[in-house]
Amino acid sequence: MGEKIVKYPDSLTEEERHKYEQIANIIDLYRDKEGNLIQILHLAQQVYGYMPIELQRFIAEQLDKSLSEVSGVVTFYSFFSTKPRGKHTLRVCLGTACYVRGGKKLVEHLQKVLNVELGGTTEDRRFTFEVARCIGACGLAPTIMIDDEVYKQVTIQKLDAILAKYAN
Amino acid sequence: MVNLTINGKKISVPEGTTIMEAASKNGIQIPRLCYLPNIHEVGSCRICVVEVEGAKTLQASCIAKVAEGMVVTTNSPRVRKARKILYQLIISDHAKDCLGCARSQSCELQQLGKTLGVESQYFEGKPQKQHLDKSLAITKDSSKCILCRRCVTICNEIQGVGVINPQNRGFATVIEPAAELPLDSVNCSMCGQCTVVCPVNALKETDGIEQVWDALGNKSKRVVVLTAPAVRVAIAEEFGCEAGTVATGKLVSALRALGFDDVFDTNWAADLTIVEEGTEFLGRIKAALKGGKAVLPMITSCSPGWIKYIEHTFPAQLAHLSTCKSPHMMFGALAKSYYAEKINTAPEDIFVVSVMPCTAKKFEINRPEMQNGGLPNVDAVITTRELAAMINEAGIDFMNLEDSEFDAPLGFSTGAADIFGLTGGVMEAALRTVYELVTGRELPFPNLHVSPLIGLDMVKEASFKIENPLEEYKFLDGLEIRVAVTSGLKGAKQLLRQIEEGLSPYHFIEVMGCPGGCITGGGQPRSTDPDVRVKRMKGLLKEDEGKRIRKSHENPFIISLYEEFLGHPNGSKSHELLHTHYTPRGIYNEYLTKTVGV
Ligand code: SF4
Numbered sequence: 001m002g003e004k005i006v007k008y009p010d011s012l013t014e015e016e017r018h019k020y021e022q023i024a025n026i027i028d029l030y031r032d033k034e035g036n037l038i039q040i041l042h043l044a045q046q047v048y049g050y051m052p053i054e055l056q057r058f059i060a061e062q063l064d065k066s067l068s069e070v071s072g073v074v075t076f077y078s079f080f081s082t083k084p085r086g087k088h089t090l091r092v093c094l095g096t097a098c099y100v101r102g103g104k105k106l107v108e109h110l111q112k113v114l115n116v117e118l119g120g121t122t123e124d125r126r127f128t129f130e131v132a133r134c135i136g137a138c139g140l141a142p143t144i145m146i147d148d149e150v151y152k153q154v155t156i157q158k159l160d161a162i163l164a165k166y167a168n
Numbered sequence: 169m170v171n172l173t174i175n176g177k178k179i180s181v182p183e184g185t186t187i188m189e190a191a192s193k194n195g196i197q198i199p200r201l202c203y204l205p206n207i208h209e210v211g212s213c214r215i216c217v218v219e220v221e222g223a224k225t226l227q228a229s230c231i232a233k234v235a236e237g238m239v240v241t242t243n244s245p246r247v248r249k250a251r252k253i254l255y256q257l258i259i260s261d262h263a264k265d266c267l268g269c270a271r272s273q274s275c276e277l278q279q280l281g282k283t284l285g286v287e288s289q290y291f292e293g294k295p296q297k298q299h300l301d302k303s304l305a306i307t308k309d310s311s312k313c314i315l316c317r318r319c320v321t322i323c324n325e326i327q328g329v330g331v332i333n334p335q336n337r338g339f340a341t342v343i344e345p346a347a348e349l350p351l352d353s354v355n356c357s358m359c360g361q362c363t364v365v366c367p368v369n370a371l372k373e374t375d376g377i378e379q380v381w382d383a384l385g386n387k388s389k390r391v392v393v394l395t396a397p398a399v400r401v402a403i404a405e406e407f408g409c410e411a412g413t414v415a416t417g418k419l420v421s422a423l424r425a426l427g428f429d430d431v432f433d434t435n436w437a438a439d440l441t442i443v444e445e446g447t448e449f450l451g452r453i454k455a456a457l458k459g460g461k462a463v464l465p466m467i468t469s470c471s472p473g474w475i476k477y478i479e480h481t482f483p484a485q486l487a488h489l490s491t492c493k494s495p496h497m498m499f500g501a502l503a504k505s506y507y508a509e510k511i512n513t514a515p516e517d518i519f520v521v522s523v524m525p526c527t528a529k530k531f532e533i534n535r536p537e538m539q540n541g542g543l544p545n546v547d548a549v550i551t552t553r554e555l556a557a558m559i560n561e562a563g564i565d566f567m568n569l570e571d572s573e574f575d576a577p578l579g580f581s582t583g584a585a586d587i588f589g590l591t592g593g594v595m596e597a598a599l600r601t602v603y604e605l606v607t608g609r610e611l612p613f614p615n616l617h618v619s620p621l622i623g624l625d626m627v628k629e630a631s632f633k634i635e636n637p638l639e640e641y642k643f644l645d646g647l648e649i650r651v652a653v654t655s656g657l658k659g660a661k662q663l664l665r666q667i668e669e670g671l672s673p674y675h676f677i678e679v680m681g682c683p684g685g686c687i688t689g690g691g692q693p694r695s696t697d698p699d700v701r702v703k704r705m706k707g708l709l710k711e712d713e714g715k716r717i718r719k720s721h722e723n724p725f726i727i728s729l730y731e732e733f734l735g736h737p738n739g740s741k742s743h744e745l746l747h748t749h750y751t752p753r754g755i756y757n758e759y760l761t762k763t764v765g766v
């Protein structure tokens with residue numbers, strides 16, 4: 001078979017197009033490797049940030065696989081996201097200790113100020129808002145995590161200052 | 169040979185045998201659920217576990233191979249307990265409404281519960297979310313799905329379409345197209361192969377029975393039924409007979425007993441298709457040899473699953489398709505014109521029902537191209553399985569029916585039409601006619617069978633030389649005609665890729681969408697017998713060989729059809745009624761004006 005013609009989706013912004021080109025190169029690099037799909041998807045998500053269905057379709061076409069197979073893999077592994085993710089991941093611990101000692105209030109407050117539901121991403125794509133697993137700091141509840149940083153004994157007052165650190 | 173012990177019995181089997189096969193060859197049945205010989209052998213359910221001495225864990229016997237000195241127990245307390253627990257887990261989130269379920273009594277899950285001796289339910293799970301996807305041909309009910317993945321294997325590995333796959337994980341797992349889109353909006357070929365292998369009521373044909381009962385109850389309708397070749401060698405299986413039992417006479421009597429006004433035969437239209445398609449083929453060859461424009465190879469068009477597949481997958485190659493409608497659509501068009509005139513009935517008062525081995529025909533009758541004078545050519549399609557259900561519902565004792573004959577004139581057919589239901593059959597039927605038209609002599613193969621085209625291989629090919637043609641076909645003298653036959657969409661993909669790359673050496677290709685042809689169509693009786701295809705194939709060959717006339721162009725009722733009504737093959741009336749065109753769709757339906765899906 002000859003060279004695969006790369007067909008990009010219509011109506012990509014310049015930035016998106018650039019990312020798609022990068023992904024096409026990744027595919028080219030891994031095309032003939034056994035069990036390449038997960039690896040390609042992984043790298044593609046690093047480039048694109050998330051895995052919208054259009055991108056899955058692009059990858060499926062390039063690899064001559066069916067879209068349902070690709071989407072089967074994407075929806076199987078929790079590290080793939082089909083919705084855009086924020087630049088930072090903000091997690092609030094909802095372990096019992098954290099929950100009763102202010103975690104609940106933090107969630108309600110964050111939902112208001114960030115205007116986003118748990119599991120969602122803010123309009124400006126700054127934060128993806130999720131629940132954290134108990135990190136074992138129950139004595140210092142409530143805790144939140146932003147990316148790899150853990151914040152303990154968080155109050156609503158402290159929270160605004162913490163968020164400000166991630167303003168850009 | 170490998171020596172081992174199963175349940176204390178010393179046995180010896182060839183190397184590479186699975187424990188399950190070894191046991192069954194020695195009279196020991198191991199319960200199973202997902203395993204389907206030659207189709208699904210990947211061990212997803214683990215119901216077939218057995219104890220192997222020295223192994224820490226229980227082994228899935230449908231995949232574990234025998235080894236020298238192995239000691240196997242298939243029914244120890246540990247094994248029986250494990251199977252019961254697995255079964256209980258499977259049914260914990262299954263919608264267990266057996267009393268209102270169409271698969272009750274023909275359900276492999278139900279049967280397994282009985283085999284395992286399960287009496288109560290240990291785990292109370294939340295029933296899976298109900299997601300009923302009712303497409304024009306296939307109905308999928310995820311609340312019944314037990315995630316055995318047989319359908320996934322058949323759609324991806326065997327058909328090579330890959331429309332359905334497991335999505336999500338854990339308890340949220342569903343077998344769906346990407347983004348859980350409905351089947352009608354994706355590139356499903358509607359071949360129905362998934363409905364044949366599904367052990368439960370999660371995948372089946374979309375119901376056509378209600379519509380047919382309604383028509384039969386409507387006094388102002390003349391209800392005409394026709395039945396495809398493959399139905400007659402399969403329907404008896406639904407009444408307990410061996411696969412391949414030929415039951416044409418009982419089938420006709422049953423249809424009459426159901427109250428159909430005319431009991432006709434799709435075969436009649438199959439003969440007609442051969443005359444039309446053979447003429448079209450000669451036309452294309454002639455144009456090509458005389459330097460004109462002709463698209464070759466020409467590819468048969470009577471399998472609607474194949475048609476939908478090519479429209480999605482190779483939309484740029486549609487000109488290769490013969491423009492002939494499939495036989496039952498030709499039949500419908502003529503029932504509502506030629507036959508309506510004959511019996512002095514308004515076309516709108518005729519209701520045409522096709523009994524088909526096929527689910528894709530349910531989609532086909534809804535195509536806007538399949539209408540004439542504002543009326544659909546065919547009004548309803550029921551599968552072989554659905555017809556059996558109607559026969560049961562009507563209280564007809566099928567096995568004790570007398571044999572009877574199809575009605576005339578649309579019920580007479582030749583042996584060439586019988587083999588339409590079999591991979592290679594359309595090609596052979598066409599060659600019997602084309603060769604004789606061109607040379608004036610019979611096709612030079614023993615017993616009229618083009619032997620390289622017979623059998624169940626995925627791709628078959630044959631070639632022969634035209635020598636001493638009749639005067640008007642002199643231009644064909646010495647031409648080596650090369651043909652290929654494939655069944656199943658994976659083989660079709662292979663031949664189409666070749667065409668795309670400009671490397672196809674053939675003049676004429678036959679494609680049937682289901683592996684083996686219509687005998688194993690998506691609407692045929694379900695079977696776990698791996699030899700079922702061979703047996704049905706033999707049934708059809710027997711039908712053909714038993715016919716007085718075995719060449720389509722010699723069918724006297726086709727000859728009179730041309731004399732009385734159509735004029736000549738490929739003439740203007742034929743073009744209006746019997747030929748069609750195709751719709752480029754694209755894998756994502758991107759070529760349809762109204763885009764559905766992603
Ligand atoms: S699929 Fe089988 S087990 Fe499930 S409800 Fe229907 S008959 Fe019962």
Ligand code: SF4
Nearest residue numbers: 323356357359360362
């Ligand atoms: S009908 Fe055929 S193409 Fe469609 S999902 Fe079933 S097996 Fe796949």
Ligand code: SF4
Nearest residue numbers: 313314316317319366
């Ligand atoms: S739909 Fe049927 S064949 Fe497919 S996984 Fe579910 S139970 Fe098995």
Ligand code: FES
Nearest residue numbers: 211213214216230
């Ligand atoms: S039958 Fe062996 S794993 Fe399902």
